[in-house]
Structure formats: structure tokens, C-alpha cells
Amino acid sequence: MSLVVIMAEKANAGRDIAEAIGLKNIQKIDGGFLSGEEGDSLFIIVHSQGNCLRLLEPEEINPNYEKWKLEDLPIIFDDDDLKPNDTYSAKRYGAIKSYLQKADYIINAGDAGREGELIQRWILKKAEIKKPVGRLWSSSLTKDAIQKAYDNLLGASYEEQHMLDNLYYSGATRHIMDKLIGYNYSRLISLTKTQGVTVNYGRCKSPIIHAIVERDNEIENFVKRPYSYITVSLKSNDSIFDGILICEDGKKREFDTRDDAENFVNKLNKNKNGKVISYKAEIKVKNPPKPYDILTLQKKMSEMYGFNADKTLNICQRLYDEHKILSYPRTDSRYLTTDLQGEVKEKLQALNFGKFKTAVNKALPHEAHDRYFNNLKVTDHHAIIPVSSEGEIEKKYGILSEDEKRVFDEAARSFITIFLPGCKYEAVSLITDVSGEKIKSTEKHILEEGYLSIYPKENRETEDYLSSGKIPKNIEEGTVLNVEKIDISDTETKPKQHFTTASLLDYMKIHNIGTGATRHEILSEILKKKGANYSSSVKKDGKYYIATDFGKKMDELIPEKLKSIEFLSGIDTRLKAIENGELSKEEFMRDVQEEFESIYREMTTNKEILMKNIKEKKISNFECPFCKEKLEDKGWGYVCQNWQKDGKGCNYSIPKKIAGKIISDKILKELIKTGKTKEKVKGFKSKAGKKFDAFLLYNLDGDNKVNIQFDFNRKK
16 A cells, blocks of 8 residues: 655644545544545645744754854855754654655645745755655635646656755745844844944844834924815705815815915805805725635724734634634735635625624625635735534534634624625715815715625725715706805814834835734734843834833844835845745855845944954865966855946856865865866755766856756766
């Protein structure tokens, strides 16, 4: 009997896969894993429970790195050596490894996305597995979606494997880069800018703290500007409605002083009548919003109940893991996969009880609109919706806490609305000429509530849809209106608000900081008290995030470039390029290291620091085969001294580590000089973890960039 091992990320995903592919005699075995049978094959379904492996810490790479010294920077990280996160992870990894070693065939059924690919690849890499692996790629855990993915495993063609490899390289590069940036910049800033104070730099958290500091400063330095504006009450027959004085561009007219406004009122008062010069009434439809992703649900719960992002996510996780009535919550997608179109009606019927019954009965005659189903807009997981069969949700709903019910209610109502028609309303705009000046009146009249009918009025998205109905319908141009009253309102300009959970989540989404699975962690991290003085960079004042004095001081120490959104966006753009196969992992890491060295030089210009700590260039005895300059030792490899970031110099460089093996200087000298090695080099490791020996040679492209190749056929 052959053994097939399926690698899932979570236990419930493993169970769903086992049932969807029709395994027989499914039972739980040691480690919480599952076994089942299909034909003459035994299946073992393992799960990693998230990422159970990590990169090495600096002191694990070299004990000397425990002490912070400028001359050790940059510390170079890679994923050639991985360690379990903790004792629990080590035990789980060991159990998974033992099954993988016995397997005849392996199916990687990790989450469909960059991190999902990385998690399983790291396990296969550390376990040195060199057996055939198929990729079960499904963005949905429905039976039909899993079966379809199982019948069409990826990885058989070069194109498929290339796509998966690039996804993995992008994920691995992100982890390595975060480590390199976080540790090296924290040490560099701390050693050059402080007297023994530790500055914890984070690629994601530092720009967020900086944004909060800038917003606080903007509010503190804001100078209020008083101004006045004019409203006019108009009457047509028995209807009285208001309008506002506008400029020629249609914007509200503002007066710097009340005296200026009063002088203008005197002009308007010369005529007690006005004439309609424009009347528009448009019928519009606002469609139901898309189902929630974790960010929009976190925002909504923050606005309605003051929940922080952590609380909402934790509740969603319980509804998913423990109660099993909500789909996977850590999603960035607000769309559903097309395979769900045949199942959503059944999920809707499962909500036909209690407080949802009226809404469900309104929705049942309709089909969910196609606009909510788009496979291209779903990567790892689809939008958050209720799951479970009829009767199950009702049974479990009764045991939920009040806060759990609040979160589930919002997700359920959002799901129900995708079946309902949009809200149909009439948008009315009226412009009246009074003494040669324009008065604008607007209203929105709801004609058909549509999906809004299932929401209490106080919970509706915007008061714009509350009908006042004061402007008479079908007023014709030229109609004369009475001017009943003219008022002056005094107000002042207001600063922006301090950041809230909702606005910070929006800020992170707009600037591509973090993901649905990590943004709550970033917000929690900036609030944590830590360090010798037990201080946090940010504190909560009610619902607002305010920078502390400590946070402001730390922010001042971090160079402007490192806390800029542009720096962060540039990194994310390059990670995407790796995923798309447009940039290699090695090129990206070289750029990151070169960038660090440039900032290192800028920050170590102080003479005292230079005398004590400055790291001189390490010039090797190797000579560039093209421009004959000496090669500089960069730690990770050798680079021509004429190398320039803009590509105008000599681009020659050669790495010290190739396929997991550190190449000796003797072999490198030979390779640099002749372009190939005389002897076969032993101890390389393939991407699948398989060890091999080969001769080395390299080709050069038009830019003198080295392309290392392995020669397996050459005799000496």
C-alpha cells in the first residue's frame, strides 16, 4: 500500500480536504493528524498549525553577535538553516518530518498564497525531502473547490512550478529582508544615535508610529480659522426647505468675518423672492456593499462598539475555530470564488432563524449577484461569510457571548445583503437665484429601501439616505420661491482627527502596510510597553492613538528615509516583482544590503564614531576580470569597486554561497579568473533539499552580471 502525505496548514483544513476527496475510514492519529484510505493508498493528513519554523537569531548565527557592534553590520540572514519556533513546534515538525520521510508521494495543500506556499516549502526544505510533490491550490475550502483542485494538482509543468517557485522565493525573501532590516537598522540607529538606549526599528511599525507622530504634530500646530457662511430658507407653496450660498464653482461660500457675511445678507435682503434656475432629479441605485474582509469588519466593529482590531480578529477566530460558523477570517479579499455560487443559497437558508428570519425571507426569492464572485480577486481566502449547515448555526448561536453575537450579526447581515436589490433613491439638486447670487438645496429621497431595509435606521451606512422630502417634486425652472429667512452661521476650521483603529487600518491598507493577518499585530505592537524604562511609543486616549514622548524621541532618531511610506512601498513593489518572476531573490537582497551600507555611511560621519567603529571597506585580492579593479568583500559575496547602484558602473559580482554551500576563496579565485572550476565541488543542496556535486561555471549577460551554472557532465 503506497503512502500519500497531504500537508495542510490548519487541522480543520485537513479535515475538510480528507472529506472532500472522499477518503474512507477517516480517523484521528497521533499528533492530531488524520489518516484515511483511497483504493490501495493510505493517506496521512498532517497540519503545521501555521508557520512552525523560523530564521535564526543573530546570536544563533554567530555568538559574537550577542554584543552590539557597528563593525559586525550588516548581519546577513538566510533560510538555509531554520529552527522550530518553540518546543511545541519542534514536536509537531518532528512528527510531520517522520511521515514525509516515509511518503511515496506528497501533496502540498497549504493556503493558496505567498505565506501558505512558504510554510510548507520550509518544512520540506528543512526535512531535506526530495520526493515528488503536487500542489493542491484552492482559495476555498468548499467540497467542490477542493475536489477540483485535487483533480488538477499543480507542479507538473515547468510554467506551474516556476510560478510556485517565484511565490515561495517572494515569501522567503520577505522574511529574510524583515530580519535583515529590523536587526541591522535597530543596531545601527541605537549605536550611532543614542547613549545606550535601544531603538527598535520595524519595517512596518516605524512608518506607522511616524504617521501618528506627524498627525499629532499637525493637530498641535493647527491654527483655527474662524469663518461664516449663509443659509437661506425658501418656500414653495406649503413646503419650506433650506439652501446654502455657493460660489461659481459650486462650493460653499465662506466669509472671513461675520461683518462680511452681514454685508452680504443686506444685499440678499433686497429681494424677498428667488427664481429657480436649475432643477435636477436623478434616479440612482446604491448596490449592497461587498461582504467583509477582516479590515472592513475590524473598522465597522471599531466604529459601532469601540472594539480594537485585536478583539475583532480574536472573536472572528473563535467563531471560525471553536464554533465553526464563520469562514476563515484572516482574509484581504471582499469577493467570493465562483464555486460558491451554487452553495450560497444553502448558507443563506442556514440563517433562517430568530433575528435573521425576516431578512432571510426577503433575500430567499433572489439570487446573489455575479458582482460578488470573482476568482481573480481572491488569493488565499474568500470574503468572510457564515458557514455551517441548516440548524447548526442556530444551535451554536445560542451559546455565543454578546460580543461574539455582535461580530457574527454584522458578518451575517453583510452576507444576506448580497441577495437583495440595491437601495433606489432620487437625488434632487435645486439652484435658486436670489439677488443675483446662487443658493443650492439638495436632498435624497428613498424610493425603494432594498438591502437597507434589513438594517435598523441608526445602523445605516450614511444619513444621506434619510429622506426629508421638503423640496417639492418636479419644480420647473423659472418657478418663483419666497425667501423666508436668511441666517448666518459662525464656525471655524477644524484639524484632522487623531488616528483611530478604523483610520489606522485604512492608512495601512492604502499604503500596503501589513496584511489582514498581521495588521492587528502591528497596532498591538506599537502600544506595548517595553525596554528598560518600560515605555510604549503610542498610547490610547479613548479611541484615539497618541504618540508618547518616548515614541516621539524614538521617531526623531530614525532617519527620514527609513520611516517614509516611499521606502516601504519600494520594498513591497520589489517583492511583487520577485513573485512575478521579474526580479531574483539575490538581486533584491543585494539591493537591500547596498541600501543599508549607504545609510550606514551617512549615519557614521561623526568623527568620534568613525575613529572607534567605522567599518572600512574590505578590499580582497581578487581582481575583476573586466575592469581589473580589486573586488570588495561585502560579506555575502564579492563586488567590483566600480559597481554603482544606477547601473552605470561595472556590474560584476559573485556570491560566496551557492546552492546552500559556502564556496572557499581558493575555488572562488579559480572561478573568477577562468569562469569555471577544475575540480567538482561537493555539498550543494537543491531547492528540494537534495544534496549533489557539480563543476561550477558561469556565463555573463550584456551587463557583466554573473549567471552561475552547474556542469554535471564534464569529466575533469
